[in-house]
Amino acid sequence: MSALRVLKSAEFDLLQIRRDFPALHQKVHGKPLVYLDNAATTQKPKAVIDAVSQFYRSDCSNVHRAVHALSERATNAYEAARRTVQQFINARSEREIVFVRGATEAINLVMNSFVRPRMKSGGEILISVLEHHSNIVPWQLLAEQTAARLVVAPINDDGELMLDEFEQCLSSRTVFVSLAHISNALGTVLPVREIVQMAHARNIPVLIDGAQAVAHAGVDVHELDCDFYAFSGHKVFGPTGIGVLYGRENLLDEMPPYQAGGDMIRTVTFEKTTYNDLPYKFEAGTPHIAGAIGLGAALEYLKRVGIDRAGAHERGLLAYGTELLTAIPGLRMIGTAREKIGVFSFVLEGVHPHDVGTILDRDGIAVRTGHHCAQPVMERFGVPATTRASLALYNSKAELDALANGIRRLQKLFAISG
Amino acid sequence: MNDIEIADLYQELIVDHSRRPRNYRRLENATHQAEGFNPLCGDKVKVYVDLENDVVRDISFEGEGCAISKASASLMTETIKGKSKAEVEQLFSRFRDLATGTGDGSGLGKLAVFSGLRGFPARVKCATLVWHTLRAALEQTANIVSTE
Numbered sequence: 001m002s003a004l005r006v007l008k009s010a011e012f013d014l015l016q017i018r019r020d021f022p023a024l025h026q027k028v029h030g031k032p033l034v035y036l037d038n039a040a041t042t043q044k045p046k047a048v049i050d051a052v053s054q055f056y057r058s059d060c061s062n063v064h065r066a067v068h069a070l071s072e073r074a075t076n077a078y079e080a081a082r083r084t085v086q087q088f089i090n091a092r093s094e095r096e097i098v099f100v101r102g103a104t105e106a107i108n109l110v111m112n113s114f115v116r117p118r119m120k121s122g123g124e125i126l127i128s129v130l131e132h133h134s135n136i137v138p139w140q141l142l143a144e145q146t147a148a149r150l151v152v153a154p155i156n157d158d159g160e161l162m163l164d165e166f167e168q169c170l171s172s173r174t175v176f177v178s179l180a181h182i183s184n185a186l187g188t189v190l191p192v193r194e195i196v197q198m199a200h201a202r203n204i205p206v207l208i209d210g211a212q213a214v215a216h217a218g219v220d221v222h223e224l225d226c227d228f229y230a231f232s233g234h235k236v237f238g239p240t241g242i243g244v245l246y247g248r249e250n251l252l253d254e255m256p257p258y259q260a261g262g263d264m265i266r267t268v269t270f271e272k273t274t275y276n277d278l279p280y281k282f283e284a285g286t287p288h289i290a291g292a293i294g295l296g297a298a299l300e301y302l303k304r305v306g307i308d309r310a311g312a313h314e315r316g317l318l319a320y321g322t323e324l325l326t327a328i329p330g331l332r333m334i335g336t337a338r339e340k341i342g343v344f345s346f347v348l349e350g351v352h353p354h355d356v357g358t359i360l361d362r363d364g365i366a367v368r369t370g371h372h373c374a375q376p377v378m379e380r381f382g383v384p385a386t387t388r389a390s391l392a393l394y395n396s397k398a399e400l401d402a403l404a405n406g407i408r409r410l411q412k413l414f415a416i417s418g
Numbered sequence: 419m420n421d422i423e424i425a426d427l428y429q430e431l432i433v434d435h436s437r438r439p440r441n442y443r444r445l446e447n448a449t450h451q452a453e454g455f456n457p458l459c460g461d462k463v464k465v466y467v468d469l470e471n472d473v474v475r476d477i478s479f480e481g482e483g484c485a486i487s488k489a490s491a492s493l494m495t496e497t498i499k500g501k502s503k504a505e506v507e508q509l510f511s512r513f514r515d516l517a518t519g520t521g522d523g524s525g526l527g528k529l530a531v532f533s534g535l536r537g538f539p540a541r542v543k544c545a546t547l548v549w550h551t552l553r554a555a556l557e558q559t560a561n562i563v564s565t566e
Contacts, residue, residue: 351485
């Protein structure tokens with residue numbers, strides 16, 4: 001069994017994969033780029049860049065409109081991308097895949113078209129401390145407008161959601177549950193399957209914000225049994241400005257449109273407009289066609305690499321990096337969940353994260369510093385900000401060595417023994 | 419531009435002032451005070467001034483932030499103690515020119531140690547927050563100041 005595992009991970013050709021990503025092969029401040037800001041956005045493989053370029057070079061046209069050849073090619077490519085997404089996350093039907101701008105828009109769509117009509121005064125929306133601002137602020141807005149209440153499930157000192165406490169937050173007042181699949185600030189993987197079961201046992205629908213998950217873990221919405229699943233293309237090697245809302249067909253069917261305009265209608269008269277079928281009812285206006293095609297190419301690429309193989313590689317890096325970084329005196333890791341992906345969020349004694357970010361940048365190392373759009377997480381751990389190094393499938397042990405060496409050097413600059 | 423190194427920014431004097439900031443306290447008899455806050459990066463500073471006849475008799479600060487913002491605040495308070503409002507304005511404009519690479523730092527004394535900032539445009543806001551906060555205090559404008 002273990003021999004088989006070794007063999008399988010050996011099939012993961014890191015050098016070849018790195019060759020697939022042109023942006024990785026550059027120098028920054030004279031040093032080879034070490035890109036460790038993947039939770040913010042990932043670099044793009046040639047397959048994606050080529051697909052986007054191909055669209056603009058030869059297939060550029062609007063979709064679902066004209067009968068000419070270019071429009072047919074554009075429409076076919078756009079709809080093929082939708083099928084790729086559907087198969088990638090194992091949705092039952094293409095009608096359940098709505099192209100949006102990103103996870104943020106997907107959450108706002110569900111907030112406005114699904115939750116708002118169901119919300120009543122005193123109703124509750126349940127989220128967790130781990131959420132990104134994009135899964136906090138829409139619900140706050142709705143709560144303000146409908147006299148509803150936002151309930152926040154707590155986490156423990158390792159940055160893990162506690163299922164018992166979560167279950168206690170569910171009540172007869174809970175109208176909706178919206179939770180991250182994986183925390184962007186800490187990398188914690190939430191027990192989403194159990195969460196969905198607990199909520200469904202009380203007939204409460206659930207949205208999972210999968211922005212951090214799709215590039216790192218296999219997502220199966222059928223098995224997960226969630227009602228909505230949201231993610232952004234750019235965090236899974238696709239273009240910016242494109243994302244996906246998965247929604248159960250029967251729920252999407254009964255929801256009013258989110259935005260109104262062209263393409264989302266069947267017939268328009270000044271007396272009455274009838275809406276188009278799913279998913280077009282939710283895709284008003286000309287969509288981000290090139291973006292959708294690029295996202296399709298990104299998911300095809302990930303499928304070719306093998307999400308399991310990539311995941312195994314990243315888990316190896318996580319273990320290696322955790323050992324390497326926690327051995328540095330004065331380094332405190334924030335987020336030590338048992339189930340986590342390759343995110344190292346840390347603070348250094350006596351050195352502010354912004355100084356860490358500036359100094360590492362001069363070593364060619366790209367990390368994120370700040371609150372990572374998750375201020376409640378920072379508050380929970382009593383820090384104003386952290387330095388975050390986040391992995392993708394193209395990162396290497398050598399890059400983690402470079403990070404650790406960079407940290408030790410900057411500690412010397414600040415005259416801290418290390 | 420690219421030959422400006424980390425060591426040019428994080429000079430010993432800056433690191434020292436960031437680790438042991440001078441005049442870091444609340445000034446009980448302050449006649450003027452103001453707050454600065456850069457919400458994106460979280461830097462916070464509070465400046466207290468005891469002004470008499472348009473001369474800074476005493477000045478102190480409190481706050482939270484990166485090495486650059488702390489050292490800038492610490493060195494600023496040392497430099498402007500005893501200076502008139504007009505002199506503060508002159509120092510501010512020279513400091514800003516130094517930070518953005520349009521000035522040579524002459525007449526700035528110890529503050530010239532921030533010359534490395536011109537190679538790090540993203541960090542200029544860290545160094546200038548306390549100066550804008552001081553000016554707000556002197557001008558008695560009530561709002562919280564930001565350089566983002």
